Amino acid sequence: MAGARAFDLDLAGLKLGAGEGRRLELEVKFEPLLLGSQSYAAQPARVPVRLDVSRMLGGGYALRLRFTAALAGPCMRCLTDAAPLVRVDVREVDRPGEGEELESPYMRDERLDLAAWARDAFALGAPVKVLCREDCxxxxxxxxxxxxxxxxxxxxxxxxxxxxxxxxxxxxx
Ligand SMILES: [Zn+2]
Ligand SMILES: [Zn+2]
Structure with missing residues (x-):
């Protein structure tokens, strides 16, 4: 489910000065997640996300991504439809040339692969057991x-x- 990497969000195009920030309201289309042998889809199909972009003093970016989406698919206990909500609030820092820890894998040449970041964060935030209700x-x-x-x-x-x-x-x- 890796998908093609697309560093398609050009942060340089925002023309932020050092210390400046911008909030972007965007939409991300998710590929289905494979949990166990079952496929789970994000709902809605195009998930509204909020991306805060800050250009740091001394170069680089600090990013914060937030969204809420349902994970729709069969309940892992009773197989009826389940759609637990997944809340995502994650951050990335990208300061190229200052060591691997400060380089985001989702950034390349001031371009962000938003879809890959959102997909990974969604997968990490997904419950271990997808249930129709907690006490199924x-x-x-x-x-x-x-x-x-x-x-x-x-x-x-x-x-x-x-x-x-x-x-x-x-x-x-
Ligand atoms: Zn029985
Ligand atoms: Zn159930």
Whole structure:
């Protein structure tokens, strides 16, 4: 899912002076995320993002990216539609020539690969388990019934507490 790198946002074009900043409201189109073997799509299809660009004293940029998007796909427990919200608030600093730690992998020649940065941040912010709701009861391991609908009383003979079986034997005697 790496996608083609596109350093297509020209920050030099903003013509910011040292210490100046600009807030940009943009849209990013996300490729689906692969979690486990399932595909999860960002919603909406074009996610509005807020990008704060600051030109630092002494050169380089400090960047902050914020957006909220839903991660839509099957619940990992019960397989119905889930769309948990992912809130992203990440920063990057790019000061070329001052060591690797201060060079952003998303920047090249004052151009930003916004799509790659947003995609990586979205993937990192995604929940480990995508659930339709936090307390999803999942599927019955015996018959695959949706336990959210079947309710807590749903059970099978074999799953029954053996002590009850003993009690029933006593009743029959
Ligand atoms: Zn569920
Ligand atoms: Zn069952």
């Amino acid at each position: 009861a999942g599927l019955c391991p015996v018959c695959a019934a949706d336990l959210n609908e079947a309710g807590p009383g749903h059970a099978h003979e074999r799953a029954r507490d053996p002590r009850w079986a003993k009690l029933r034997e006593l009743e029959l005697e």
